Amino acid sequence: PDHVKRVKELAKAGFYDGVTFYRVIEGFVAQFGVPEHEWGTRAKLTPMKAEFSWPVRSGDPYLLVQRPDLLAEETGFNQGFAVAREQNQEWLVHCPGVVNMARANEPDTGVADIAIMMGQAPRHLDKNMSAFGKVIWGQYAVNRIRRGEATEGGVIGSAAARTVIKQARLGTDLAPDRQLQLEWLSTTSSEFSQSLAERRSRTHVFYQHKGNGNMDVCYPQVPVREVKPV
Template sequence: MSDNERLVFHLSSGGDVVIKLRPDLAPGHVERIKELAKSGFYDGVPFHRVIPGFMAQGGDPTGRGTGGSDLPNLRAEFSREPHVRGVCSMARTQDPNSANSQFFICFDDARFLDNQYTVWGEVESGMEYVDALPKGEPPANPGKIEKAEIREAA
């Protein structure tokens, strides 16, 4: 597993978001994200929950916030990494071991989530395109991941 890999989301809000993967924090979750991205799972998937000052959530192909992949849920990989602007973390139900494909990107500090949600990456560039996503729960016309890919860092 390379520490040099990046997840790139081509967003409908205008550009590319480059995310540094953090296998040092959450190796299982990083492998899942990579597997889903490489399979095309995230292509065309909307951000169904976008709350200003908090976070943008996506990864549910139904766009309702209740779906996920056909893969088994993941065991929690909580860390001391803080939930701050640009941090990428997994969404889940009340069960800590229920993360599957949904994730969120923090707009701002959300330290109350620390040690309760699995951090798997951090935005290196393109945060302005996350900021530009249509807001709402769900947004009237949600922003989408047009394509997701894994690439080596330059």
């Protein structure tokens, strides 16, 4: 998506170095970038056309999880990402850890500010925001971001009180000895399918209610592990 291209370009240029998390709402979102009143300190960027959904690609390795879903015809996993599908369109589901491009009221107004979903799955944002990625490593750091006050809508007015991003770089631009090597379990693997089956019907003696076979696509976590150099 063009939003991925934009963020990569900005990271390469050092745009996010020193920016802050200026809007952080407990159990909802952590948003960083350049607040409106600070735009004069950075070069203006052209707003982006919204990418709320895209046509379903028949060749993608898709795994169906739930049909019908509460908020879409169906949900599943596409290459590790939780997605929803309806009328031949697909979009990322706003599960915890998903990132989107913040915007104003009009759809084509996203520029550079990024929001990370935290604490719940705010699915009212599905197909209303350009979601383009997910936190797959380092969630502990997201959990430590300083929260704003609920009475202020999560906005932290004082820059000195905000959590700062010291540096943002693409992993591929780092020296080999600084690159983090990760493995993400394939969501079309037999292991992942088995884990879903076990969650659909709880057979352990602990569970008095075994479930009804339905599943929220945000519930199963795709295992990720670090691969250490040999």
